[in-house]
Amino acid sequence: MAEIFKEFITTFLAGSAGGTACVYAGQPLDTVKVKLQTFPNVYSGTFDCFKTTLKTEGLRGLYKGSVPALVCNVSENAVLFVALGCMKNMIAYITNKQSSNLSNIENACAGSLSSIFSSLVVCPTELVKCRMQAMSELYTTGKLEKPMSPYGVVRSMIKAEGVLSLFNGLTSTWVREMPGYFFFFYGYEFTRNLLTAKGKEKDDIGVVKTAFAGGTAGLCLWVAIFPIDVIKSRIQVMSVAGKQEGFRKTLFHVARHEGIRALYSGLLPTVIRTYPANGALFVTYEYTKDTKQFVNQFSRRPVRRALLYVPGHDVRKVTKIPSLQVDCTVLDCEDGVALDKKDEARSKIAEMYDDIAQKSSCEVGVRINAPSSGLAKNDLEVLFGKVPYPSCLVVPKIDDHHEITWICDTLRDIVLNAILPKQVPPNVIRIIFQIESARGLLGMKESVEAGIASCAKIRCTSQIDGVIFGSDDFCADLGISRTSEAIELMYARQKILTTAKAYGLQAIDMVYIDYKDTDGLRRQSIEGFKMGFTGKQIIHPHQIQTVQDAFIPDSQKIEWALELLKAYDESRKGAFTFQGQMIDLPTILQARNIVNIYKHINEQKKTNAE
Numbered sequence: 362m363a364e365i366f367k368e369f370i371t372t373f374l375a376g377s378a379g380g381t382a383c384v385y386a387g388q389p390l391d392t393v394k395v396k397l398q399t400f401p402n403v404y405s406g407t408f409d410c411f412k413t414t415l416k417t418e419g420l421r422g423l424y425k426g427s428v429p430a431l432v433c434n435v436s437e438n439a440v441l442f443v444a445l446g447c448m449k450n451m452i453a454y455i456t457n458k459q460s461s462n463l464s465n466i467e468n469a470c471a472g473s474l475s476s477i478f479s480s481l482v483v484c485p486t487e488l489v490k491c492r493m494q495a496m497s498e499l500y501t502t503g504k505l506e507k508p509m510s511p512y513g514v515v516r517s518m519i520k521a522e523g524v525l526s527l528f529n530g531l532t533s534t535w536v537r538e539m540p541g542y543f544f545f546f547y548g549y550e551f552t553r554n555l556l557t558a559k560g561k562e563k564d565d566i567g568v569v570k571t572a573f574a575g576g577t578a579g580l581c582l583w584v585a586i587f588p589i590d591v592i593k594s595r596i597q598v599m600s601v602a603g604k605q606e607g608f609r610k611t612l613f614h615v616a617r618h619e620g621i622r623a624l625y626s627g628l629l630p631t632v633i634r635t636y637p638a639n640g641a642l643f644v645t646y647e648y649t650k651d652t653k654q655f656v657n658q659f660s661r662r663p664v665r666r667a668l669l670y671v672p673g674h675d676v677r678k679v680t681k682i683p684s685l686q687v688d689c690t691v692l693d694c695e696d697g698v699a700l701d702k703k704d705e706a707r708s709k710i711a712e713m714y715d716d717i718a719q720k721s722s723c724e725v726g727v728r729i730n731a732p733s734s735g736l737a738k739n740d741l742e743v744l745f746g747k748v749p750y751p752s753c754l755v756v757p758k759i760d761d762h763h764e765i766t767w768i769c770d771t772l773r774d775i776v777l778n779a780i781l782p783k784q785v786p787p788n789v790i791r792i793i794f795q796i797e798s799a800r801g802l803l804g805m806k807e808s809v810e811a812g813i814a815s816c817a818k819i820r821c822t823s824q825i826d827g828v829i830f831g832s833d834d835f836c837a838d839l840g841i842s843r844t845s846e847a848i849e850l851m852y853a854r855q856k857i858l859t860t861a862k863a864y865g866l867q868a869i870d871m872v873y874i875d876y877k878d879t880d881g882l883r884r885q886s887i888e889g890f891k892m893g894f895t896g897k898q899i900i901h902p903h904q905i906q907t908v909q910d911a912f913i914p915d916s917q918k919i920e921w922a923l924e925l926l927k928a929y930d931e932s933r934k935g936a937f938t939f940q941g942q943m944i945d946l947p948t949i950l951q952a953r954n955i956v957n958i959y960k961h962i963n964e965q966k967k968t969n970a971e
């Protein structure tokens with residue numbers, strides 16, 4: 362059910378975005394088309410109409426009716442594309458095929474059927490739009506006493522003829538739309554197939570070819586239905602000056618008195634308009650229908666209770682990932698890989714990533730080499746210069762803010778230059794960086810701010826998700842001798858945690874390197890969770906269960922929090938007593954945190970299971 366809803370929202374958003382792009386790209390020529398269709402004798406041709414409108418009414422005149430056109434196009438395309446999805450599914454069901462594998466004719470039939478629904482939106486909105494666009498001619502030819510606003514048009518129609526008058530021309534809209542959309546979608550799919558190189562998918566043809574296929578779709582539509590559109594515009598515009606004859610009578614009247622040419626009046630601007638307008642429609646539609654991924658991605662950060670490093674060159678360990686019940690795995694190019702194996706790790710990860718990520722229910726990220734290593738750029742190019750690329754990037758050893766800025770800027774350039782010309786980047790890259798030195802710790806606030814600012818330059822390519830404490834390198838940098846209680850690291854842990862939380866980021870605690878000592882790991886994990894860390898790095902599959910159990914509130918705590926929140930709702934007091942303790946807002950907020958963590962983890966479990 363949730364999937365169907367997401368699908369609905371996605372196509373609705375994509376259709377709406379496509380409709381908006383279509384209007385802004387094509388409105389001036391649409392105005393010229395409507396003027397020529399309804400007043401063929403006033404202008405000598407397309408250019409004359411365009412020039413005269415620009416001279417007498419300015420740019421605003423060409424964009425007149427934009428608001429109803431936006432309402433019209435956005436709602437039409439939203440309904441059209443939602444209905445198209447349903448009709449494709451229906452045809453796929455009948456023909457026992459996948460909806461993505463329908464033939465051109467089947468796609469065309471789905472388009473034609475969807476237009477039955479979109480016409481219900483198109484008819485009233487287009488009626489108002491046409492009257493607005495031809496308002497000055499209606500006024501100067503004396504068919505209207507004074508110009509009206511869109512609202513005035515609607516009000517006067519309802520007042521004079523009732524609500525049903527808004528559907529004046531519905532039959533001619535259906536007569537136009539159903540064959541029109543048959544040719545529209547046939548033209549689109551046919552052109553896309555024609556432009557798809559051998560062995561490639563038609564979804565991969567890129568922006569320019571998609572725009573061309575969209576324009577050709579529009580061309581097919583208009584050539585097929587232009588006379589019907591002329592009659593529809595006539596009925597809709599002329600009925601402002603009194604009741605207009607029906608479709609058939611108007612058609613014969615125009616053909617007899619004005620000649621067949623009048624039925625094609627305004628075809629040229631329409632054909633010219635269709636390429637930018639429908640090109641923009643399909644490019645925007647195709648490239649925003651992946652918003653589902655973005656909706657999912659930005660909604661919440663993935664749960665990362667345990668973050669397991671897997672050396673990237675070690676194929677045996679990498680292929681183990683799909684069998685592990687861990688929240689997050691990180692394919693490592695850095696400290697887990699010897700210097701002479703760096704190239705091997707990088708190329709193995711690039712080669713295996715897609716397969717491993719597909720088979721695994723956990724998040725699969727990568728850790729590149731440090732910015733100061735001289736290897737990071739090559740890592741980024743190889744790992745992120747092709748699709749699919751990892752959804753999560755761990756960057757080690759951030760010692761100052763220039764380094765994280767450099768990483769984010771370089772990553773964005775790679776994605777924009779290598780991916781965007783071919784397709785919209787398929788997923789946001791979640792960046793987590795590591796603090797592992799005295800300098801890194803002191804400059805952490807600036808690094809977080811610099812990372813967030815760099816990612817914000819172009820949204821949707823990357824975002825800063827969290828900070829990791831690299832305690833072993835930190836000990837080496839500061840000359841710390843480690844103890845089992847790790848008291849010597851308390852300041853660094855608290856500072857990292859506090860800074861990360863101040864910016865709403867995840868804070869991931871240090872590695873427990875004695876991986877066979879489960880009791881020690883459990884103690885340190887529980888301590889980290891109580892301090893406020895959201896997760897912990899691990900190095901061995903044995904550590905997964907212990908850490909993941911520690912980073913979820915126990916059942917008693919959850920029960921306590923739920924009861925406390927219930928009591929708080931009932932008491933409606935600032936401070937009150939609960940189970941013998943004084944409770945005020947800070948404790949309520951802590952209880953909410955516990956419930957939220959619990960809910961979040963359960964939701965993620967459900968998503969992973971799906």
Ligand SMILES: CC(C)(COP(=O)(O)OP(=O)(O)OC[C@H]1O[C@@H](n2cnc3c(N)ncnc32)[C@H](O)[C@@H]1OP(=O)(O)O)[C@@H](O)C(=O)NCCC(=O)NCCSC(=O)C[C@](C)(O)C(=O)O
Nearest residue numbers: 670671672678681696697831832833834835872900901902
């Ligand atoms: C310790 C090692 C060598 C023992 O490796 P092993 O193979 O000798 O262990 P095992 O007990 O025999 O392994 C049992 C099974 O688990 C597998 N296995 C074992 N480990 C993993 C793993 N990580 N991922 C996936 N699978 C793993 C292993 O392959 C084996 O499966 P098999 O019987 O089918 O062959 C091994 O666990 C390992 O290589 N761990 C990762 C080390 C690493 O990546 N270190 C760098 C990250 S920590 C860090 O960078 C520090 C930090 C943040 O910078 C800072 O604090 O400063």
